[in-house]
Amino acid sequence: MARTGRRQKPKQHLIEEWTGKIFTSLCIVFLVVTIFSIVYFVATKGLSTFLKDGISFAEIFGSKEWKPDGEPPLFGALPFIIGSFSTSLLAALISAPLGICAALFMIEIMPKIGRKYLQPVIELLAGIPSVVYGFVGLSVVVPFYRDVFPGQGLGIAAGATVLSIMILPTITSIATDALAALPSGLKEGSYALGATRWQTLYRTVLPTTLPALMTGVVLGMARAFGEALAVQMVIGNAPHIPGSLFESTSTLTSVITLSMGNTVMGTMQNNVLWTLALILMMMTFVFVFVVRWLEGRANR
Template structure:
């Protein structure tokens, strides 16, 4: 009787376990199918530019003239690629020192004040819509650059400043978690050997957490690389390579959002825009691989 009772009690648990396994498997399968479907769809559309419309690959990636309606049509994507990389990298150069310093302040210098007041304010920036950042940049940053520097104020500099504010919460949050997870014994050993707080920070804390800090920076660049609306409002959207930080240019996301709705599906211009989307997708994969590599480095 006891054994039969135990079997009856074990059956519901087995059923729940199998239901959980099947549900988890179906969710994972759905994610895999969705990802591969998206990659296949974007790749098939993007590669049509070269295989169907016979656009030269070298001319597409190195050309500086974007004129889909010209005779003959020209599809030079280098200005968009240059604009995306320049704004993203410059934004990371602005936001990374600020985010890392804010994290050091919150974890190493004034943890009570930083965690209580500064961290919620920084995390609040992540919830602000992109259009608000773009409107503030158009109303404040662009006029400031117009009055101080030559040009109309629209360009890489304005886009980079807006992106730097947008990616600051990402970098700060990740670096704060990395610094907080550092074993306290390392810092205590440094203090026991007579090191000051600043010596402990730049000799122990920063070198030990460097892979995690770089992970936050790379994720910030990935966020900036795919941003469309905020950059579109302040960069000028001119399809040429600028000669200064205060000249108008365009990015991959801006070109796609401005032109995709005005093209016919299957046309050469539409396929060229899908090729720009494919470049964005591939760059996202590159950023993910870099993050995974940095995470493995941090565990060694």
């Protein structure tokens, strides 16, 4: 017993405590080093297009011509950037209302039936591989659009439809957590003032949880923006800006996966593909920043 009257910790406990601190510190250092290494590697490879090969920003971001084997070679990435943003935004516009309404159904309207039947189905969608979504889109979505609308069925509409199903579990899960965390007294106060259920949902529940709901939408867009295989199977992979939603186009992820294996490390085309990967990584940072900003607003 020490002079202060406090019982000293056994030596074994001190060793275990310091071992745990050292182990967790090493894990954190490893994660930080890994992240910075990936960012440094992709950034150096991507910036070599401008620093080493002498290609201008205007040619990458402003040109519509993608002819890596031409004379001279042209590396206009504008069609791929437009294709990525178009499919992601359209997928978010489709899945956001469905996901939020599904969360309202499970939490506010029919919680027993919703959580018993609907939530397991949504969680099952999250575990399906991307290639299955792509194959279903190629077998069902593309023939449907080909029969109903002009064109071959391949294009932004087919890609956005497949992506909307893929990001639906993300949006629904985050919306469900946000609605479940809402204080019950807020809704009870609305009912006490004479508001109906729909008035409470529309004027109290949704405005209060809007930042958290938008967080789910942004995270869903981030997944849709970086998806490669499923979109690659249904979008057509044509390097041009489409005139409609039912014309073939391509995305950043599609052109990287299709072309990276056919290039040699250090060549101009390979460096340009790394530049496209750098654009994807920077967009990921933008999505993370937006999510943090929305979380900060939700905690105010």
